[in-house]
Amino acid sequence: MNISNYDWGLIWENHGVLLNGLLVALQVSVIALVISIFGGLLLAVMRLSKPPVSWIAVAYINVFRGVPALVSVIWVYFGVALLLGVNFTVFQAGVIALSLLYSAFMAEIFRSALGAIPPGHREAGQALGMRGTRIFFSVVLPQAIKIALPNIGSMFIGMVKDTSTFTVIGLLEVVRVTQNLVSQSFQPFVLYTAAAAIYVLAAFVIDILFRLVEGAYASPPRGAVSRVLRSRKRQRIQQLMAEVGP
């Protein structure tokens, strides 16, 4: 087969289906991202707590960090149905499988981020008479999220890629869509190249989005949106300065 036999036009003809696959992959990943951020945060706090609680977190993290996405989703989709008689849709199974795995990774990200906050900041909160929960949510967590953001971004790219294994339960994500097209057109090289390009582009866009969020979260914030917000803040401070006097 020589290069002229490749029908590159196939990609454009099928771009709607392919992008729909990406949309499904992103939907599963975004929902799983939100769940695993909360799950990971909870696990990280448990991991940093006293022994009986921390052991549960350690056990969870070590088990689920080691399970491949492919195995996880088969287990959730078929295993849970067998064991408990609960039938998830392929979409639900994908979300659950990803959330289970990535909560474990997020837990480690948050654990190191929480550990990176200087103890002096907690002490300052204590010395000001703030309650422990208040110190956690107003002083420690915002800083930890800032530290964790770049790693969360990388994790999210990993999640999108891991949805490719959900083809095994028939989720119509990018790889499944590609396989279907290949079985009709017998052009695997062209179509898998398109699939690869879609993943690379998605990763690139996600990276840019996370950089924007990082910028907005920086102190001082960077980026256009934060500039607008900051100018309002500055106006408020000008107003305060007028009220308070010299």
Place this chain on the structure above:
Amino acid sequence: MSGLNTGEPVSDEVSAANQAAPVIQLRGLRKSFGDLEVLRGIDLDVVTGQHVVIFGPSGSGKSTMLRSLNMLEQPTAGSLKVDGVEYGPGLPDDREAKRGKVLDLRRTVGMVFQQFNLFPHLTALDNVALPLRSVRGLKGAAAQLKAAEALRRVGLLQRAAHYPQQLSGGQQQRVAIARALAMDPKVMLFDEPTSALDPELVGEVLKTMREVAETGMTMVVVTHELGFAKEIGDLNVFMEDGLVVESGPRGFFENCVSPRAREFILAVR
């Protein structure tokens, strides 16, 4: 009581003159970290409006003592009374006494740290306003107004929108002072507030502290700045090895009698 506690009668005199109980009263305060006893029985009285200066070599327990005044360190034994309320383990003879809540203690006593400990993700204004909202329960606008007033007091209202990393060390420490002051504490604790500063920035922080002292604020200051200590110290306390070696009123730096205190003062100067 151990060492040459020549300062004791003086603070008694002052409190007798004020006809008031001391705002802070330590009796036999002890603190151990494992096998290491860092405080070995501290007695101290601080009356309202008094400026207490604590100095001594590193490892003498002065920071630990200061940090136990707001229970950032839990004393192992002894009595810590603030405003007449017992917060420490108490003396052997009053085990039954009611204990105050640590949160209430910390809402009475403000603290300034060596490392400033501003919240880096908040502007100077929000650093001051956050505890006003979450501890004093002020609403957003009222908290901001009060925070702005506190920043004006330390001369940093112009920097209200800046983040800590955009401020010099001296400015950060002044914001930290404003943050503590805004809570209207009865006592301000200063834990080596100028030790982490570049030499040229020490002056502005000392100036701010001097201004706080002039308002009549009760202050307990751990410092190596003996010049400043000499200037504001109503009660000067020299500590070594977890004990108060000697303490005394103004003129202490010229008149102290214990050889260790004299040696230390000479060495620092």
